[in-house]
Amino acid sequence: MSSRDIINTIFGDFQKSLDEEQEIREKIRNICKDVDQVSREITTVLQVIHHDESAISAACLTARELFEKANIGYSKLKEVVPSGDYYKYHDHWRYMTQRYCYLISLTIWLEKGILATHETVASVLGISAEELKNGFHLDIDDYLVGLLNLCTELSRLAVNSVTRGDYNKPLQISKFVMELNAGFRLLNLKNDHLRKRFDALKYDVKKIEEVVYDLSIRGLLPKTETA
Amino acid sequence: MSSRDIINTIFGDFQKSLDEEQEIREKIRNICKDVDQVSREITTVLQVIHHDESAISAACLTARELFEKANIGYSKLKEVVPSGDYYKYHDHWRYMTQRYCYLISLTIWLEKGILATHETVASVLGISAEELKNGFHLDIDDYLVGLLNLCTELSRLAVNSVTRGDYNKPLQISKFVMELNAGFRLLNLKNDHLRKRFDALKYDVKKIEEVVYDLSIRGLLPKTETA
Amino acid sequence: MSSRDIINTIFGDFQKSLDEEQEIREKIRNICKDVDQVSREITTVLQVIHHDESAISAACLTARELFEKANIGYSKLKEVVPSGDYYKYHDHWRYMTQRYCYLISLTIWLEKGILATHETVASVLGISAEELKNGFHLDIDDYLVGLLNLCTELSRLAVNSVTRGDYNKPLQISKFVMELNAGFRLLNLKNDHLRKRFDALKYDVKKIEEVVYDLSIRGLLPKTETA
């Protein structure tokens, strides 16, 4: 083989491998597009919580149905992403997964008032919570960012609940967010996106505290509780 | 368990996992610092090719010895990076690996005048050329960027060879780079760093062509060859 | 209709139009990907002019065949792009069209030594040269950028022709590029890509002048002409 032939062979092989990667990316992009769209639908559906108490449980039901759809999408992703390449393509679904973590934990909080664990959120999406050997999993960072987004939404909900005359929910939210806040404080975060996002949590906390204060000083707090 | 205890457990677990990641990153950083330092040494050693023909083979030998050192460094990296997390930490060694690809392919070209294949370069570093299940390997992109850096260095060498009175080497370089250029043209690159780097190859090609032109019009080209 | 209904309609309509646009873009991207690939093939085919005089006319023939393919691609584009939306999607094919302008004008110059007009280039691609309110045409900026790329390639050809021992072509190139240079200086350009590209023309002209000068002082210029 001449040196030119050798180069042709070498580069021909590269092309094959580049093509394969391109194809995988294309597939990932297409799946993510659909799954992302579902997440926007859920976001819209859950907006109702801010102006209609009575519609909340129905919204949760719809959200649950749509999570099923997302679950199917994630199972497609799992198939498409080669084992070991999770982090190679992570950026494609990172932001979307954070939104799902927020949406799922919000739904579960609305349903039962409890914190959705890492495992629970992962299982709703049908993926592993642990970073096993090469598997497709729910990255801890993404889960935590989702929780922080949940807190922001809940601080908004505290405000709107009061407007609606529901003086109970702010207290419930206050307790929940304070506990989460304490949890986050246990973490020794490095100086990255998660840390910055956490630093903004204090604004949500302050907002909620002031709502509870407004109720408290006007004697509007439900009696059984003393915050 | 109270809800606060649950949160403590959950976040305690997170801390463990965050700590582990931090530790791995610290180890990687330390290894890379050393291996990177070796690469700078090799770069310095190989600078001699621009002003002293006779010292080239000795420089290649020294480079070879230092590649051994790098090889050991990469074997440490392989141990430290968890299987499946290659791309999670890729940025730590990407730039340095590209420099090694350039240095190894330059050494081999100086020694034998041939192109170092992906496999050859990988084997010098003691890592796999194929992106196997989760293994530590030599990413194709990094290899190709290394080749492009090689071309830039060779265009500089063409200039300095003429200054040294060596009118043969520019022709040899010209042939080699033209073939590489043709090889790259076969690739259908997406719009990324590699593509941009390749687009700059034309400046090296032009420089080399102009050196050959300068020799040609002055009748300084070695007779047996017609470029 | 209630205010909320109206808002829903507004956003529903907008989403529909976004979806349609996305679909069109997807189609355009797919067509362009193919047509762009053809342009890269032609570029590679025409590289032969730099080192093999005798292969030029064959290369032109192959290029012509491939232009037919491109022509078909552009006719698909014309179908897909809604009338009047040419500049909405222009970015998708702008860069590629500039390359075609360069390739076509190069081919025609190689074939006949003349400048391919805006109309000629457009007709090779099977599109209109006129900028109407509706319809798919060859943007004048793209045509002009193509000509500037042609000049750069010709300056390289002047150099390589001499290396090949062809002392005639540089003079021909010189005259051709000088006239183009005079033409370009008649334009009022704003600070955009075309202007930047034009600013580099003077260096191509310079390079060609130097080649002609080198031939001239060595008495290598063809006799019938006095440059």
Added chain:
Amino acid sequence: MSSRDIINTIFGDFQKSLDEEQEIREKIRNICKDVDQVSREITTVLQVIHHDESAISAACLTARELFEKANIGYSKLKEVVPSGDYYKYHDHWRYMTQRYCYLISLTIWLEKGILATHETVASVLGISAEELKNGFHLDIDDYLVGLLNLCTELSRLAVNSVTRGDYNKPLQISKFVMELNAGFRLLNLKNDHLRKRFDALKYDVKKIEEVVYDLSIRGLLPKTETA
């Protein structure tokens, strides 16, 4: 010595000095990492003041113990930082020191209701308050920023005290912060970070005034005091 040898000697010496600096920075970074971690622990410990009056004194005790740890950390810093280089490395501990100033002054306010002086804070950290010849000291700017952070935390405490039913603390806070505010007004600050931070103090003042207002208009102010 040849000119090359001279250069080698010169640059070899530089390397030594660069290495020394690197080493010092590494040591500082490691110490600061630990001391910073302690400050986060204290922050968490002191959070209890916002929802549990009875736990405050215990929290202060724990904080005091942790300050001991910090004290040891700072004594390590003092050893590591070469005399005269305080400001060369200041950025490494600046932010962390500001946090300590805040935490120490908060603890002392909780314990005794008084302002911790510059000397007191410095002595808790085991460093000098005065900028003596080259020593490691507590920069005034850092101390003042710490006080401003204290005011922000106290304005939050005023809100939460009311929620807790403690109508006395807001008045105490009001008096304290107003005095600090008056103190800061005496300073002629230049246009730097400290000035900006001080400009934000007015929001804390306003918040506290509004809490006192809320108590006042509802007749909830403790009788003996007239704000």
Added chain:
Amino acid sequence: MSSRDIINTIFGDFQKSLDEEQEIREKIRNICKDVDQVSREITTVLQVIHHDESAISAACLTARELFEKANIGYSKLKEVVPSGDYYKYHDHWRYMTQRYCYLISLTIWLEKGILATHETVASVLGISAEELKNGFHLDIDDYLVGLLNLCTELSRLAVNSVTRGDYNKPLQISKFVMELNAGFRLLNLKNDHLRKRFDALKYDVKKIEEVVYDLSIRGLLPKTETA
């Protein structure tokens, strides 16, 4: 003393200390302004080297006289900057000092063709080369940045010398810069300003190599030397 009096005393003291710092800065600024102006004069004076060979030695003499002025300025600085606060105020004279390093090393190179050592440059400015206990000294980083600026100016000089018909100087410059380049390669720089500045040195090197190449291929190199 009432708590308000205490605060007044405390803040009064702060004001004193803030005022002192302000005063020092004011003095530094005034001195630096003058010394910086002198550096611009020298820069202008030395520009003559690019178009008038015969004026060089006169320019060096003028530069020397102006260095005396600068020397006096630096001695004022030394007096004003409190021992131990060198790095607190370093930014005031950092950039200007780098320019002096460049100007002094250029002058010395023009006079004697040798590298001005760290000590030499420092002594021209009348300050210490070593970072002694708290003294005012010439920071190594600033000295090195000055040398890199020297290389850039010399690469320009190489070009202009050829234009003037002086084919000797480029060779002299080439040798000098190559040695400096080798020296810098010995340094293990961290990722800071100095490293970036050094990375740009390769462009100067390439420029000089191409000038020597142009002379070499045209047989214009002085005979006694073979680069």
Added chain:
Amino acid sequence: MSSRDIINTIFGDFQKSLDEEQEIREKIRNICKDVDQVSREITTVLQVIHHDESAISAACLTARELFEKANIGYSKLKEVVPSGDYYKYHDHWRYMTQRYCYLISLTIWLEKGILATHETVASVLGISAEELKNGFHLDIDDYLVGLLNLCTELSRLAVNSVTRGDYNKPLQISKFVMELNAGFRLLNLKNDHLRKRFDALKYDVKKIEEVVYDLSIRGLLPKTETA
């Protein structure tokens, strides 16, 4: 004159004008520093209005005395700023002048409960209210920003008056600020500092309304008035 002479003259002239400008700026800076310091004193003096009704008129008297000082400062400014260059140096005193507008209009409101007009404020400062081609005047934007700052301070005063047991002032403030609010809404503002400042006015108005409402539902409003 040769081309070089002309260039030298051009730059010499420019440097002269730069020097002059610098000198003027220096003078302005020094004057402004003093006048600004006076404004801070007045701010501190007037703080008393928030906690001591009886001290208000004395504070106004002191403020008036200090305005005299400021007046002298402004007359120095008028002398120093070249006629026609008012807006060239505007930034030096813009912020300070806005503070004076606020302080003067606050004092006058405290004294007489009326709005200080543009002319009045200007005359207190001893400058013209009219914007002429030449001369030193009170910029209308600065005057308006001052009024907005006044509104913010008055909303704070409304809150603190109630705390002090003065239920009359909030109503007076309410009427005054409402009228100003109506006035401001007549302006067409562009997106500059004034616009941003104006956007916050609605929150001050809100706060005042809330205070009046709080008094109203508790029957604490003075009888003669029906708010």
Added chain:
Amino acid sequence: KSLSSVAREAAISLPDDSPVLQMFKVAAQKLNDRQDRHERLVKLSRDITIESKRIIFLLHSAITIESAEIKINEANERLQKLIQGPIKSIGLELENSPAYLHSRAVTAGFQEFIEARTFCSFLEKKLLISWSEVQKELEYVMEEKSVTTMLTQSDYMLGLADLTGELMRKAINSISSGDSNDCFESCQAVKDLYTGYLGLFSIDRELSRKMSTTRNNVFKVESAVYALKVRGGEAPPTLLLAAQPDWERNNHSDDEGFF
């Protein structure tokens, strides 16, 4: 022989006129026409921007309900003048040119116009005017011909995003003018618009960038209704609004855009 002497020979041999030069002269004319047209459009767009901003200010200036009606009428008249003036000129200018070529020249003006137009219609009828309705208003039938000024749906949506800022201002101002109903309606419209934007998919960067402002507007307006309820003792009819709580006070820039 020198390089310049060689070059001079080439330069002199250039024809004074040739098909090539002729071609470039034509090209020069085309490029100049484009530039001139673009410039005229930029100027028209700036005129539209300024007048639209002023109309919005006018609509905010009303304190009482009666004065509001007068202001709305004046605003409608001035909007008509814009439609019959500069906006029509844009349509005529682009009658025979590909409109998207110049979309960057006119987008700022169009967005601000939409903001003013939709704000006015919301105040007048409590309803938003849709894109197709606005587009219909920009059809001009003249004696000899009819022309439509193309205002893209994308510009419309960008203007609508800015509208949330004006509605938010309106809502908060409504409280102090004592109109809690107005406040409620504006608040609900802002929320509905926000929900609408949240559901959009594959939007471009410019619209995404406006989302954070829109989001802030929602927060501000919700805080206002909240204050009306909890501090103003007012129960929402179905829903109501009132003042900036303190957690919002650091962020005072309510506006977007340049002008």
Added chain:
Amino acid sequence: KSLSSVAREAAISLPDDSPVLQMFKVAAQKLNDRQDRHERLVKLSRDITIESKRIIFLLHSAITIESAEIKINEANERLQKLIQGPIKSIGLELENSPAYLHSRAVTAGFQEFIEARTFCSFLEKKLLISWSEVQKELEYVMEEKSVTTMLTQSDYMLGLADLTGELMRKAINSISSGDSNDCFESCQAVKDLYTGYLGLFSIDRELSRKMSTTRNNVFKVESAVYALKVRGGEAPPTLLLAAQPDWERNNHSDDEGFF
């Protein structure tokens, strides 16, 4: 009682007209006048920018010495039109207003005008025209009055910095039109200007920012003379110039500013 009912009472009690509202109406008029004037100035400035750019292109378009003279004459005429047209309008617009208030509106146009004006004078007389000379050209004596358009020295210096780019282009183009003398003169002027800027002290940020472009222009023009000497076999008369060496080829943007 609710917050809004309390607020309504306050709103209604507002006087329809009062000295305060009167004052704000006056202020509104003043602000509108300022805005309108600013807008007119921006438009004039844009006109000046475009025409100046075109004049510069015109001056570059000459290939031979003879054609150069014709172009210079045309350029001078068009510069006169600018001076008697939009630049005079700016002077009249600012006749009674503090000019620096609007300096940001006109600086772009003035800078570009200076670039064109000085370029033209350099080509015509091989000499630069100074600031005071330009300023003198902008004095207008009319029947009833005389007016001067203030063009700040700072705008002049900013335009002069951009001139180095045009001189650099001219120098390199001169080589291929075979005029090595022109090339030399332009090169020397660029170098002298650069040296001038190097010596300036306490300049503002905008001018500092232009320094790096000016610096690059010096490199480019020196490389050109270098090539003329070493590759073109041409000895400099005292000094000469020629082509872009390869170390420059990655940086093709020779222009500054927006337009």
